[in-house]
Amino acid sequence: MTLVHNFPFFSILLCMAAGIFTSVLKQRAAKALTFAVVAAVLVLSALTLRLTLTLEDAYAFMMGHFPAPWGNEIRIGRLEALMATGFSAVMLISLIAGMWHTPTVVSEQKVNLYCIMIDLALAAVLVLIYTNDLFTVYVFIEIMTIASCALVVVRQNGHTLVAITRYMIMHLFASGLLLMGIAMLYGITGHLLMVPLHDAVAHIVQTGEHMGPLTVVIGLITAGLTIKSAMFPFHGWAPDTYAFAPPLSSAILSGIISKSYIFVLIKFFYRVIGMDVIVSQQITPFLFVCGVSGMIIGSILAISQRDIRRMIAYSSVAQIGYIYMGLGIGTDAGVEAALFQMLVHAAVKSLLFLSAYELINVSGDRKRFRYLHGAGYRNVPAGIVFTIAAMSMVGIPFTGGFIVKLNLAISGIAMGGWMRALVLIALALSTLLNSVYFLHTVVSIYRKPTQEMEYPQVQKTPPHVAAALFVSALFIIYLGVGSEPILRVIETGLRTFS
Amino acid sequence: MWQLLYENLEQTVAVILFGIGFSILLLQRNLIRKIIGLNIMDTAIYLFLASMGYIHGQKAPIVVDGITSTVAYINPVPAGLVLTGIVVSVSFTGIMLALTIRLYRRYHTLDIDEIALLARGEDA
Numbered sequence: 001m002t003l004v005h006n007f008p009f010f011s012i013l014l015c016m017a018a019g020i021f022t023s024v025l026k027q028r029a030a031k032a033l034t035f036a037v038v039a040a041v042l043v044l045s046a047l048t049l050r051l052t053l054t055l056e057d058a059y060a061f062m063m064g065h066f067p068a069p070w071g072n073e074i075r076i077g078r079l080e081a082l083m084a085t086g087f088s089a090v091m092l093i094s095l096i097a098g099m100w101h102t103p104t105v106v107s108e109q110k111v112n113l114y115c116i117m118i119d120l121a122l123a124a125v126l127v128l129i130y131t132n133d134l135f136t137v138y139v140f141i142e143i144m145t146i147a148s149c150a151l152v153v154v155r156q157n158g159h160t161l162v163a164i165t166r167y168m169i170m171h172l173f174a175s176g177l178l179l180m181g182i183a184m185l186y187g188i189t190g191h192l193l194m195v196p197l198h199d200a201v202a203h204i205v206q207t208g209e210h211m212g213p214l215t216v217v218i219g220l221i222t223a224g225l226t227i228k229s230a231m232f233p234f235h236g237w238a239p240d241t242y243a244f245a246p247p248l249s250s251a252i253l254s255g256i257i258s259k260s261y262i263f264v265l266i267k268f269f270y271r272v273i274g275m276d277v278i279v280s281q282q283i284t285p286f287l288f289v290c291g292v293s294g295m296i297i298g299s300i301l302a303i304s305q306r307d308i309r310r311m312i313a314y315s316s317v318a319q320i321g322y323i324y325m326g327l328g329i330g331t332d333a334g335v336e337a338a339l340f341q342m343l344v345h346a347a348v349k350s351l352l353f354l355s356a357y358e359l360i361n362v363s364g365d366r367k368r369f370r371y372l373h374g375a376g377y378r379n380v381p382a383g384i385v386f387t388i389a390a391m392s393m394v395g396i397p398f399t400g401g402f403i404v405k406l407n408l409a410i411s412g413i414a415m416g417g418w419m420r421a422l423v424l425i426a427l428a429l430s431t432l433l434n435s436v437y438f439l440h441t442v443v444s445i446y447r448k449p450t451q452e453m454e455y456p457q458v459q460k461t462p463p464h465v466a467a468a469l470f471v472s473a474l475f476i477i478y479l480g481v482g483s484e485p486i487l488r489v490i491e492t493g494l495r496t497f498s
Numbered sequence: 499m500w501q502l503l504y505e506n507l508e509q510t511v512a513v514i515l516f517g518i519g520f521s522i523l524l525l526q527r528n529l530i531r532k533i534i535g536l537n538i539m540d541t542a543i544y545l546f547l548a549s550m551g552y553i554h555g556q557k558a559p560i561v562v563d564g565i566t567s568t569v570a571y572i573n574p575v576p577a578g579l580v581l582t583g584i585v586v587s588v589s590f591t592g593i594m595l596a597l598t599i600r601l602y603r604r605y606h607t608l609d610i611d612e613i614a615l616l617a618r619g620e621d622a
Contacts, residue, residue, distance in 0.1 A: 135579060142586045149593060158604060158617040165597055165610065169532060172590060173523055176539045179583065180516060183543055186576070187550045 004051045007044040008076050008084070008130050009061055014040060015123035019116045027111045031099065034115040038095055038122060042088040049081035053489070058496050060132060060195075069196040074130040079339070079493025082486070083129050083263060086343045087256045089475070090350050091122055094255065096468035097354045098248030101361075105155045105246040114154055121147040121252060128260045134182050134272065135192045137264055141178065141228070145171045148257055151249035152241055163240035170237040174227035181220030185272075188213050194271045198498075201273055214273075215281055221268055222283055229261040231287075231324050232294025235317045239301075242313035247357035250309070254316045255350035259342045262323055266335060269327075270497040279330045288328025288419070292426045294321025299433035307367045308360065311437060312352050315393065318430060319345045325426065326408055329419065332494060333411035339490050340407060344392065344400035344479050351389045351472045358382035358469075359445055364456050369444050371453070376445040378455065381466040383445055385473040390438040392476050395431050400479030405431065407487075508549030515542035529598045529608045533591060540587040544580045551576030 018037040022030045052058070058077025065071070095118070106114050124144035131137055145168075153164045186192060188210045189200035204210050230238035242254045269278050278284060298318030305311040323345070326338025359375040359382050360367055376383030392399035405427055412423025479486070503510045519542055522535025551573040559574035598608065605613045 135582070139582060139586065142590070146589065146593065153597070158620045161597065161601055161604065162610075162614050162617045165529070165601065165613075168590075168594060168597065169523060172536050172594075173520055173539075176516070176520055176523075176536075176543065179540075179543050180546070183547045183550070183579075186547075186579075192575075 002051075004047055005059065005061070005076075007048045007051075008074060008081075008126070009063070011041045011044040011048075011084070011088075012074075012123055012126045012130070014044075015119045015126065019119035019123065022112055022115045022119060025112065027108075030112045030115045034118055035092075035095060035099075037119060038088060038092045041122060041126070042085065042092050045081060045084040045088050048076060049078065049085050049489075052076060052078040052081045068193050069191055071193075072136060073132045073193065074127075075132040075194075076130060077493055077496050078489050079497060080129050082489050082493065083339075083343070084126055087125055087129070087259070087346060088122065090255055090346045090472075091118075091252065093468045093472045093475075094248060094251040094350045094354060097465050097472070098246075098251055098357075100462060100465055101247055101357065107156075110154055113150065117147045117150040117154075118252070120144075121151065121257060125256055125260045128264050132194050132271075133192055134185070134194065134197065134268075138175070138179055138182055141261070141264070142175060144257060144260070145175065145228075148249075148253050151252060152245040154249070155244070155246045157244070159240065159244040163237070163244050167237045167241045170227055170234070174224040176224075177220045177227070178224030181217045181224060184213055184220070185217045188217070194267070197272050198274065201277070205274075205277055218273060218278065218281055218283060222265065222287075225261050225265040225268070226287070226290070226324070229258045229265070230317060230320055232290045232297065232317060232321055235294070235298070235320075238317060239310055239313040242316060242353075243307065243309040247353055250313075250353040251350035254313070254353065255346045258316075258320065259323075259346055262320075262327075262338075262342060266327070266339070267497075270335075270494070274498060275330070275332075275335075284328045284330035286328070287324045288330075288422075291321045291324030291326075291328050292422060294318060295325065295426050295430040296321075296433070299430055299437070303433065303437045306369060308356050308369060308372060308441065309353070309367055311441065312349070312356060315352075315434070315437070316345075316349055318434070319349065319393070321430075322404065322408065325423065326411070329408075329411050329415060329423070331411060331414065332491075333407070333414060336487065336490050336494060337404060337407035337411050339494070340400075340479075340483070340487060341404045343486070344404050344476070347472055347475050347479070348389045348392045348400065351385060351469065351476070352393070355382040355386040355389065355469055358461055358465075359386065361458055362455065364454070369441070370450075372445050373447045373449040373453075374445070376442075379461060381461060381469060385469040386445065387442050388473040388476060390442050392480070393438050394435045398477060398480045400476050400483070402480055403483045403487075509546055512542045512546035512549065515539075515545065518542075527609050527611050529594075529601065529610060532610075533594045533598070536594065537587065537591060540583065544583055547576045547580050547583070 014037055018033055022033055058075055061074045063072040124140045127140040149164055152160055189197055191197045191200055204214055227234040242250050269275055295318050298314055302311050302314035323338045323341050326334045358379050362378040363371050363375050392401035395401040395405045409427055412420050516539055519535050519539025523532050526532050553572045556572045559571040601613055605616050
């Protein structure tokens with residue numbers, strides 16, 4: 001075992017240690033430490049990815065002194081490493097582009113706490129990506145819920161308080177379902193580590209004994225994780241939370257945190273239950289229907305919004321629908337498309353929230369579309385990156401969104417029957433709806449203001465913020481033109497998953 | 499059917515309590531009642547877990563008198579899980595109560611629907 005084999009463990013430990021030290025540091029030092037830690041995690045994850053690409057199979061890393069099947073371990077494969085790299089890159093860019101607004105939304109004494117919560121959220125994301133133990137999943141999902149609650153409620157007005165109360169109620173309900181599911185699964189198998197669990201579940205399926213409880217377990221855990229990731233009929237808490245949070249928190253919550261729940265769900269399907277059992281238990285058609293309805297209804301709701309932040313938040317519901325549609329197709333190709341969409345959407349959605357906030361900022365802090373007229377001229381870099389991100393949302397070629405829709409369509413066509421028709425119709429309809437609201441937004445930020453409106457002079461966007469936004473936009477274009485290697489990593493990674 | 503439920507009395511009670519808990523959490527409009535519902539729900543899961551680890555006639559898993567045979571003790575893992583779970587639910591109760599205090603100071607009511615209505619009138 002070389003030094004690089006330890007890097008995933010180091011990156012988790014680094015985030016948690018940084019969270020502790022940040023509380024006693026001065027404000028400037030706390031911010032600097034957070035930046036340094038996120039950058040370090042990015043480097044460590046990238047090195048891990050490079051290592052896993054040379055390895056044939058994933059490897060398990062024992063935590064503590066008890067070997068499997070008793071102890072706790074993390075598992076590092078190329079899919080995990082790719083997700084960790086992608087998410088920490090999005091996190092770093094969001095921090096650079098979003099942190100300079102903290103003085104206006106986060107009060108002076110709370111900056112340290114805000115930094116702690118960012119560290120904790122990243123730690124939880126990394127653990128959920130790497131862990132091989134179902135109870136660790138539960139604990140870190142709870143840590144992530146606490147961290148995201150604090151990230152939102154740091155902006156103190158009535159809307160965020162109401163939104164976060166709704167958020168907490170739904171998430172606590174979902175956590176209850178998840179924990180009940182894990183408890184029942186432990187009851188029928190006697191294991192919590194994913195590898196022995198998988199064998200025990202295979203035995204249950206083979207003998208047919210305890211099949212009823214197993215179905216209940218699958219239902220409970222799937223319900224818990226889909227509520228937490230804002231899948232369509234359970235999305236009620238999401239739009240307000242994303243819309244009224246500080247811009248950096250919106251970017252982190254909708255870009256990264258909601259995706260890690262879905263990654264856990266994919267892990268549960270592949271590594272614990274086995275995808276063939278999930279398909280035979282009729283879970284995938286349910287996810288498929290929810291995904292398709294989310295794509296359409298999320299977009300329709302987004303069109304009816306007059307606040308740009310709520311519009312972006314509702315489009316998030318639609319984009320999560322794409323991921324669940326890919327999962328619901330139930331083949332490896334569909335899940336690969338869903339995983340690629342997770343990466344693309346993480347980059348695009350965080351960029352949309354951050355650049356929209358820049359546009360709002362130059363329009364006198366007003367969020368309605370009619371006040372945003374001409375914002376693209378008042379802040380040129382933000383206008384350009386918003387346009388690129390919107391193009392990816394619509395699915396215009398040479399952006400990541402196009403490759404997602406292409407892959408979803410290909411995996412849908414391979415299915416045949418009603419699913420093929422539904423996939424194609426849903427993709428066509430949702431692309432149409434996406435273009436209605438995103439192109440409308442792009443047109444309205446480049447339109448001349450109709451009446452004379454007073455726009456206050458604001459501080460210009462610092463060059464490093466503009467640079468970070470452009471790097472993210474370039475990343476989206478790279479996902480569109482150079483997606484081949486990433487898709488191959490996802491494909492080979494998923495093959496070693498089960 | 500009834501025989502089966504009676505044989506697994508703890509689990510049956512736990513599932514009923516779980517249902518009561520989450521119905522209160524989701525359906526009550528009063529925030530304090532919601533928090534109580536949350537606690538009932540979590541406690542039901544701990545009862546479920548703890549009853550699963552208990553083996554009738556065996557002792558708590560602390561080695562005394564040098565007996566190391568596993569047949570002498572109950573399963574310690576569920577107890578560990580319950581302890582972790584209790585810590586989590588205590589911190590969540592704390593957070594929810596803190597949020598409730600903030601909402602009450604601002605709107606002078608505990609009714610979530612009323613609060614949402616009052617908040618809608620504010621500037622975003």
